[in-house]
Amino acid sequence: MNCPDCDGNINVPADASVGEIVSCPDCGADFEISKKDGSIELKKAETVGEDWGE
Ligand SMILES: [Zn+2]
Numbered sequence: 118m119n120c121p122d123c124d125g126n127i128n129v130p131a132d133a134s135v136g137e138i139v140s141c142p143d144c145g146a147d148f149e150i151s152k153k154d155g156s157i158e159l160k161k162a163e164t165v166g167e168d169w170g171e
Contacts, residue, residue: 118159120141120144120146121159121161122144122146123141123143123146125141125143125144126142126143127148135150135152137149138150139159146162147161148162149161
């Protein structure tokens with residue numbers, strides 16, 4: 118799979134399950150695996166920052 122951010126190559130296991138987090142080795146972004154119409158998609162994972170906003 119290609120990273121949606123930088124187009125780098127992300128290794129997603131064929132048996133990856135929805136909700137697993139994969140990281141892009143190129144830019145370090147985290148993506149959550151989701152499936153749509155039977156094919157795997159990567160969606161940007163919510164990054165937990167140090168600032169919780171309150
Ligand atoms: Zn990337």
